[in-house]
Amino acid sequence: SQQGEEDPQALSIQEGENATMNCSYKTSINNLQWYRQNSGRGLVHLILIRSNEREKHSGRLRVTLDTSKKSSSLLITASRAADTASYFCATDHTGANSKLTFGKGITLSVRP
């Protein structure tokens, strides 16, 4: 069953603006990961946050995790047209060799 649920489902912003995407999940996790997918391509891992972490940064990406609310957010700062893609959160329940459960994804369009 689907674990992660992202919102909004689609987001359109102007280049240079920040994009915030949210993900909620239902059961406890070991870690939560965000992936990016360009149209018709495979997924690229963006960032992983463990259940005992609250915030992580990687370049223009900032992810937060609130385990009490079972939610995470991905912030992309100073967006670029090249950031246009689908973004998925995925939850990992037990860690090593555990399967990922993906949300439905968010389609981000960055207008130049």
Added chain:
Amino acid sequence: GAVVSQHPSWVICKSGTSVKIECRSLDFQATTMFWYRQFPKQSLMLMATSNEGSKATYEQGVEKDKFLINHASLTLSTLTVTSAHPEDSSFYICSARDPGRNSYEQYFGPGTRLTVT
């Protein structure tokens, strides 16, 4: 590092035929690989977990006799769609973990688009 390839990148086959898709970890050994399918504008649905040297673990609702998975080596897993039908048309993606990196992230192949006519 941690590159996963898939072959072919796209395939068109006739209804009733079988199609084999290969997933290779190019620069690491993957004891576990995962197979997903993705319909247009939808999420990835895990089909099965492929374990090297043992039988795959299928998710509920996935027909193991229709989607044959073989993980014969530490760098290769194959998915064979047997007696394909138009409803099997989809985007199939594999992924693998690199145990040598001690990381939980999965490395994804570029996907294989299957069209059954």
